[in-house]
Amino acid sequence: MMDFLAVFAAAMAAENLFFARAFDSYGLRELTREPKRILVFGGLTTAVLATAGPIAYGVNRLIAGSSMYYYINGLAHLLILVLLFAAAYLLLQKYAPKVFDLIGQYLPYAAINCGTLGSLLLVAKDPDINTVWRALAYHCGAGVGFTLAMLLLWSLNRRLSSCNAGKSFRGFPLQLITAGLIALALVGLTGNQLPA
């Protein structure tokens, strides 16, 4: 259990998908406009990662010995996300139309993006994540961390919009610089030696 929590916390804070890796989805500007959108997005991304993570772990073990691994790695993981998205889309549309109406428009963007694919690829590459539980913990932590990062950015953006910043810095530039300063604080936890 402690192992699970340690990996979860590391993925959520120290190796945060947004601040440490800069993985985004749906465009940073669009995503951080309203908290409801962030929560739906973050919830969906976490759910997709938690479901796809263990499957990807198994698939990765199967193809790891292949001579073509270097080339098919990305494609195989993307295929898992695409199949998961298609299954979720069709099942929700048929059996839970009310839920589908609520989240249907966000589902493709939340399921297939830099954050989800990047997280799967990083776990596939990391020799320390060598059990299904660790993989699950990493993906759950990554999803929650991404949601919290977006909420933090939204909140800061809201406050910064009323402050007296230079006209050229208002909006997106200030949002990026703020993200950079938070990322700088997180670098203190990990050092600057994250594996690419």
Added chain:
Amino acid sequence: MKKMSKRNYYRRFLSVTKGIFLKNPVLTMGFAVPFVVVATTSLQTAVGLSIGLLLTLVPVGLIMPLLMAKIPQDFQWVDYPLCALIAAFFVLPTRVIVGNISPALMDSVGVYFSLLCVSTLLFAARGKTRKEPDLAKVLLELVKIWIGAAMVLLLVGVVREIFGYGTLWGKALPWVKLRFSGVMVSAFGFILLGFVAALGKKIHRTILAAQIWTARNRGPIKEKLIELAHKMREDEEETPEELPKETVEETSKENQGKEQE
């Protein structure tokens, strides 16, 4: 008439280069941020990623409208995953091409090269070109988007390589005495991109202000002056500080309350 056209050079330039300078996909829309912020640590990685973007963005952008025209209305929801899958197939040969140019580059870029197939830039381009029947226009739009993104990638790559390694394209620069390893972390990438975005806005605002100043000092062309002022205001409204008015009012009220206390 000639005077009018001279003053409109900048506006015409902006409309022709829309997507490169005006509404740059990275600096104003926030697309392809991971590649600029983390993966671009040198000029070589910037060139490699730019080639990768070109070889995925353009073919996918051209294939998708043709393919979507054949897919029935009920199955139009497949366009998003289909776009990613087609891009992933184009990433495979691109990986070989870029790997042949510089084998070390693939190691330094890491997983980010595989992420080209799910780049927000790709999906944004797909959204822009999906209903355009003219392939020549689609191609032009895609090339503009690519130039806009590549320009930022190259700029960030050059700055980070000079200040991080003291080199340019791997060649040592003797005039660079100090090296900062910190410029390679994502935090610096965010900050640098923020400053580049602000610089772009500043240049744009300065040129518009200079146009107004020139118009004011060249005689009675009040209409022209008003038009330019409107243009400037529109451009400012297009910038991302479009928070709901209520939110801004609430926050300023909170601030006022705190000040009074």
